[in-house]
Amino acid sequence: MRTRIAIAGGGLGGLTLARILHQHGIDAVVYDREASRSARPQGGALDLHPESGQLALAEAGLAGRFRSEARPDGEEHRILDPTGRTLVHHEPQPGSFSGRPEIDRSALRDLLLDSLPGDTVLWRHRLVAATPRPDTGWELTFHDGHRTSCDILIGADGARSVVRSLLTDVELSYVATLVELSVDDVDRRHPDLAELVGPGNLWCVGVNRILAAQRLGDGSLRVGISLRAQDQPLDTYRSERALLDMFAGWDPCLTALIMAADSPPTPRLIEAMPTGTRWTNRPGVTLIGDAAHLMPPVGEGANQAMLDAAELAGQLAANPADPNAAIRSYEESMFTRTHPIAEMSARVQAMMLSPTAAEDIVRFFSRPAEPARTD
Template sequence: MSTDIAIVGGGPGGLTLARVLRLHGIDAVVYEREPSPAARGQGGMLDLHVDSGQRALREAGLEAEFHAIARGEGQDMRLLDHTGALLLQEDTPDDAPLLRPEVDRADLRDVLLGSLPEDAVVWGRAFRHATPLPGGGHTLHFADGSTAVCDLLVGADGASSRVRPLVTDARPFHFGVNFVELGVPDIDRTHPELAAAVGRGTYWVMGPGQSLSAQRNGDGRVRLYLGFHTPEDWFATCGVPFDDPARARAALAELFAGWAPDVTALIRACDDTVIPRPLTMLPVGLTWPATPGVTLIGDAAHLMPPAGEGVNMAMLDALELALALAADPGDPAAAVARYEKEMFERTAPVAERCVRITEIMTAPDGAQRMLRFFQGH
């Protein structure tokens, strides 16, 4: 099987790239390791920014579809300190512009998939490695033994990218913060008092060395992320029995003893989803020399702390790469070089800001520092 452009990874970045390329008459095939679109849940909410993620959807001809899934009320925000003192509350008027609305990750994927022909995505293809061809391009090797040939290989395969080693030896590293993901299902019905405390959007509580963030999902679930300023081995040494959800919830609630009652009540109200998430990142400002026939987008290129920018940068990467290739179809190497130069310059300051926000979230005076950050922006 041969194709001019192969995209490894069917997340928002990879699918956006395929969509914009096809709008410009350039065929591309996405290889996705999941066996089908319904193979697993897609995670929580994403806030799409007007000048990045939303811009990509507009130029992909999907603005109407975006508005159909956007939750403007998801822009609401509440910031508290660990005593429960409300430091900042932003409620979004019904007629407010959609600057950073929330969308369900699964809904966004459905929109992007629906914009592509069925043969644009090959499911069940877990990429393993690529070998260069004498005349240029690569042969792709997949876990099921199949292969494909391409002129340009785009790694859109996330934090643990298998394409990245073709262009750089850089690897993600732990930066001293660990998250635990939990969730309260159908919160308006099961815990209306907690639903009222969280509000319609994002709820942040910060205290010395720890944080809790809660986020409304479109299906009525509230996802919780407990943040800890702890070393990489903390999950193995903290004594929380993550393999026993009921005991894990109780142990995690104890780690927040002395915090506002709503915080520990939220933790105890969660279901059996308890997922440890060590946080890693790539070096800020990572670059690599031009590598014939290969490039990266999204987390594969610039994995950064989770502060609302990752998906936006991935989708903007996809747009900029597609436009560069469409503008110079006779010289894809030059197009890729221009894209990479722009991407390196654009994403480095964004990654620096994400590091700063994540450090604030678990700082001793994190609540006050975050308040100052929001007031300055």
């Protein structure tokens, strides 16, 4: 009898998992809350790491398609102080894919969706509850009252995971505030800002705050303002005037990123799970990505989610007769792998929004590269 696998969440982790399972001849259904693949913007760009995100795409048989969509020049990274003085300028080797090339989240998600059979993802299926069946498996209930069942349930449903509650009651902590804006058609409409940001990422680092911008493949800029966790209501950050006041005294060439925005400021809370979060294995259910180890957004989240997917799919393919053993092996490996990465992400997040952020970041980016592993 074929094992019925349900994946809650059609983000990068859930889709990577479905794709690699499909590569192994294992069917899975992805349940996603959105109305369609284009129902909402997917955010900015990602730098995919060779040891995690790129490795997962190779396991998915999509390395070639990734190279056709990725932008190696997007790895360029400039860090400035509030006066506009350059503190760090990283320039990748032209045309090289040996580092961490950028790819827009939307392009990567489309790449994964296009690689799956058309009936793999069921849209408009927001999971609201999962209850154990009398024998084995799970009864799934969706927001419209629709129900179905599965043998294995995998939570890839992000920060506010419904599936997580089946395994742990861990609470999220508020670690920062992020305000997002966008600037369209920047080369034509704002060539000065296009030159300032370049083809990749720009960070302008001040005391307890960062003004950042990122070039996307469609010629727009994604602007982000990172602030320390505060008690002020989010509506405080919906005003352009209030944001400009926060950057009073900064070089006007930098704050022009706020003034040029075509979208109203959109603030949101940044949350994280406690580092070292684990749970006791429960048959027939597990988590990947932010559902399993929500970290501050410093470059590891999507990469680790995709690696989770690759490792879980590999274990399920290697143990078709005992999926629960596969899940146990995956979880132990995942806990060990992500713990130091979550600790590092928390340290970097705190460093970036500290009173001494500029000095700390320069020191961080100037440290010697670690020797390559040979094991």
